[in-house]
């Protein structure tokens with residue numbers, strides 16, 4: 001094929017987008033709606049994950065030091081604890097600090113503890129921030145194996161619950177996105193089928209005149225790619241706008257729960273390249289492949 | 302130019318549309334195909350365009366054996382043949398100019414040639430002023446002349462017309478056949494299917510009559526051998 005023919009066929013594809021305005025609009029509408037739904041479901045899922053992740057970050061365990069440990073020992077223990085992979089922060093709390101904290105909590109009744117100041121019953125301890133709660137059991141075992149650690153306190157139940165929630169959200173998110181993709185594919189395929197069906201006459205006329213299959217397919221391919229690209233850009237902008245609106249609304253609410261959640265929402269600009277890339281790939285892929293597939297059906301004249 | 306050798310065709314629903322047809326058309330001839338509705342005229346045309354393949358017998362057109370032909374050879378074969386149908390078959394979202402130019406574009410000729418050739422052909426069918434119109438802005442007769450221009454633009458050696466005058470008034474019909482006749486005089490073989498006996502009577506040409514899928518009469522132009 002000569003380059004002038006190629007140029008003609010590409011411009012034909014672009015011209016057809018305009019010439020068949022109504023069907024172009026319908027196709028872009030359907031594809032945009034599908035991409036928006038999938039994108040929104042995905043955003044909800046990653047945000048839910050981010051909030052749960054924050055809750056998980058708050059998770060701490062306490063490790064108590066044996067009485068005999070002196071300052072050097074404590075230094076060593078701290079080093080040992082920092083070596084454990086799943087712990088991302090180790091905070092030392094001395095006997096004195098522990099007592100002080102307790103007295104602060106008691107406020108006016110703090111005098112009850114005054115006599116302890118000379119005979120402090122609290123042990124030295126470490127506050128440990130845990131990364132991955134799903135392997136908390138193993139981490140605690142590692143902590144307790146450190147020489148000089150007397151015992152730990154950690155809520156394995158809470159850990160298990162949070163892990164379950166996180167897995168649940170990931171799974172549900174994936175399932176919903178998958179299901180929506182499947183439904184979208186069926187709807188979009190049917191839309192393209194109707195579009196091409198409406199133009200089967202055009203295809204058969206071209207065949208009578210002696211056009212090769214490639215000559216007929218190429219404009220349809222270009223048309224599909226353009227419609228896919230337009231859908232991707234429109235749905236990206238709509239999703240962005242919608243997300244910012246929601247963020248605005250949330251930042252204005254009084255509810256403290258919302259405030260907490262709000263601070264841990266994903267910012268759109270952080271995921272924008274990913275969303276745009278996925279939309280463009282999906283839109284152009286579906287548009288291009290779909291139109292090629294259905295034109296093939298009418299090429300047998 | 303056209304050789305049908307004991308060609309039969311039965312549609313999947315059991316209709317026997319062509320029954321042992323043998324027909325020769327030489328280069329430069331003008332042939333009318335007539336017959337009642339359902340006689341198999343359009344099926345014969347479909348055979349010529351390789352839209353249908355016979356279940357038995359052999360078809361040769363313009364030097365190509367259509368039975369042995371591979372699918373990918375079909376476009377090249379069709380470029381050597383001009384076709385006109387009763388329903389015009391213009392591409393609705395293309396201008397008159399682009400409809401005609403399309404037949405050239407599929408052949409990979411230069412853009413320069415297209416720019417010279419299309420206006421020339423449009424002028425030939427008296428449509429020079431309508432190049433930028435869309436097909437639906439034209440009358441039936443004008444649309445048929447666009448279709449004719451498209452069929453001729455490649456300078457085909459064979460022109461096939463399936464009831465080209467079926468949708469236009471008698472005066473225009475006469476003009477179309479007159480035009481076909483002129484084209485024929487320049488050496489193009491013409492095969493035209495029609496219902497209109499008046500037209501056939503008006504032009505002194507060979508007439509092949511079909512009935513129930515068989516050739517029942519084949520009369521050469523008056524003054525020469527009649528079968």
Ligand SMILES: Nc1ncnc2c1ncn2[C@@H]1O[C@H](COP(=O)(O)OP(=O)(O)OP(=O)(O)O)[C@@H](O)[C@H]1O
Pocket residue numbers: 312313314316317318336337338339340341342343344345
């Ligand atoms: N695609 C098809 N499938 C089944 N039967 C068909 C098909 N096309 C035509 N036929 C049948 O084959 C026979 C011949 O049809 P054909 O179209 O060749 O007739 P025709 O001579 O062109 O008629 P008309 O003058 O009405 O156009 C008819 O009985 C018709 O019903």
Ligand SMILES: [Mg+2]
Pocket residue numbers: 342343344
């Ligand atoms: Mg017919």
